[in-house]
Amino acid sequence: MLQQPLDDRRLDLDPSLESHFAALLVRHKEATAKTGWRYHEFLPLEAFRANAPDRSPLSPTAYLAVETALLTEVNLPWYTAGLAAGLASCPGPIQEFVRIWTSEEDQHATLLESYLLLTGSGDHGARAQARKAMIAAGWQHALAGPFEGMVYTTIQEAATRTFYLCAARACDEEDPALSMALRRIAKDETLHMAFYRDVVKAHLDLDPDYLRPLTAVMLRFEMPWSGAVLRDFEERRAHLSARGVFRLSDYLEEVVQPLWLYWGLDARTPHEEETRKAQVQLRRYRAALRKFARSESGDGEGRDSRSRPVQEAG
Ligand SMILES: [Fe+2]
Ligand SMILES: [Fe+2]
Numbered sequence: 001m002l003q004q005p006l007d008d009r010r011l012d013l014d015p016s017l018e019s020h021f022a023a024l025l026v027r028h029k030e031a032t033a034k035t036g037w038r039y040h041e042f043l044p045l046e047a048f049r050a051n052a053p054d055r056s057p058l059s060p061t062a063y064l065a066v067e068t069a070l071l072t073e074v075n076l077p078w079y080t081a082g083l084a085a086g087l088a089s090c091p092g093p094i095q096e097f098v099r100i101w102t103s104e105e106d107q108h109a110t111l112l113e114s115y116l117l118l119t120g121s122g123d124h125g126a127r128a129q130a131r132k133a134m135i136a137a138g139w140q141h142a143l144a145g146p147f148e149g150m151v152y153t154t155i156q157e158a159a160t161r162t163f164y165l166c167a168a169r170a171c172d173e174e175d176p177a178l179s180m181a182l183r184r185i186a187k188d189e190t191l192h193m194a195f196y197r198d199v200v201k202a203h204l205d206l207d208p209d210y211l212r213p214l215t216a217v218m219l220r221f222e223m224p225w226s227g228a229v230l231r232d233f234e235e236r237r238a239h240l241s242a243r244g245v246f247r248l249s250d251y252l253e254e255v256v257q258p259l260w261l262y263w264g265l266d267a268r269t270p271h272e273e274e275t276r277k278a279q280v281q282l283r284r285y286r287a288a289l290r291k292f293a294r295s296e297s298g299d300g301e302g303r304d305s306r307s308r309p310v311q312e313a314g
Contacts, residue, residue, distance in 0.1 A: 010203075010213050011145030013090050017202050021093035028097065028195050032104065035187065039111035042181035048118045058121045059174060061243045065167035066112055066178070067122060067130075068236050069185075072160070072224060073109035074131050076102065078139035079224065086149050094146075094199070101192055108185050115178060139224055143217070147210060150199045151217040155255060157193035159223055159246075161186045162254040166245040201263055208268040208275070215278035218256075219285050241296075249293040256289060 013021075058066070080102045087094055113131075116122055143149050164186035171179040203210040241247045260266075266283075270276050 010147060010207070010210050013094065013146045013150070013199070014203060014206060015091055017199075017206070018091040018093065020202050021091055021097075021199060024195050024198050025093040025097050025100075028100070028191060031191055032100075037107075037184060039107040039114065042111055042177070042184055043114050043118055044177055045118070056174070058119075058171070058178075061240065061245065062167070062171045062174060062178075063116075063122050064236060065163075065170050065240055065245050066116065066182070067127060068240070069160075069163060069167060069182075070109055070112040070116070070127075071130055071134050073105065073112065075134050075139055075224065076105050076109065077135065079105075082139055082141060083149065083153070086143065087146050090146050097195055101195075104188050104192070108188070111181055111185065115181060119175075119178075141224075142220075144213065147200075147203060148213050148217050150196050150203075151214050152221065154193055154196040154200055154259065155218065155221050156224065157189050157196060158255045158259060159221075159251060161189035161193060162250050163246045164189060165254075166240075166250060170243070170245050197259065197262060204263055204268060208270045209272050211265065211268050211270055211282075212272070212275040212278045214263070214265075215282045218282065247293075248289065248296045252286075252289045252293045256286060260286065 057063075080098070083098050084095075087098060113127075116127070117124060141152070143152055164182045168179045168182035168186065171182065200210075200214065204214070237246070265279070268279070270279060
């Protein structure tokens, strides 16, 4: 749930920035034209054709990481539906970006599912059931408008990128080809993050009081996973975090801190008292994150650690 009602002006994207959005879209198209890829290029097709499944099964941690990523990606129809409806009043380049983003995201679940099938990893039937359950549950969000949507999506893409890089490290030794595929997906997530991140920055540059809706989103951020959808989500998160895959410190150092610096959150000087209060709240939130990240590395427990600072700061 989000906080108190926000100034209506800052719910929407600023239409005066349309040419800037267009330039960001061109930048994205140029970057993807240089690094374009197709999912079959990352599948072990030759080994499969040669009927040479001479490989050991993925370790439980590596499989769990890949399956969790897959189950997140598989909900793409609902992410697209949510974004398309929420951004329907936004300038053309934003809407075009969402369509391109969808086409790029579409490869992610396909690559991961195909990889797991071809390599005989995991229980295909159980995974198929989990996929159906994810999609049947849909995706709900409590974002108050397009600007909050941009902030949320920036953080989500940065967190997803970080998750993929952690998963890639977990697979490095046992399956280098899978690790390469995960790193390739992470590059897509980075480019997506950069578009949304720069849309947010342009608004902060124009009006530092956009910091208020930004704070509302950052303090309550959660990945588009939930206990309701992925019943064993907390168990998965605890298991992976305890084995170095997406710990709280990864979230702090690879997601919150780089965005904090890029958006210059400390240096912004809001005009409104409410925004100044939000800025203080944001600093407390980061301090709480740091504290919990330290205790995570100290006692080796990542259990539930992502939710505690949110409650403390809120
Ligand atoms: Fe993705
Ligand atoms: Fe993504």
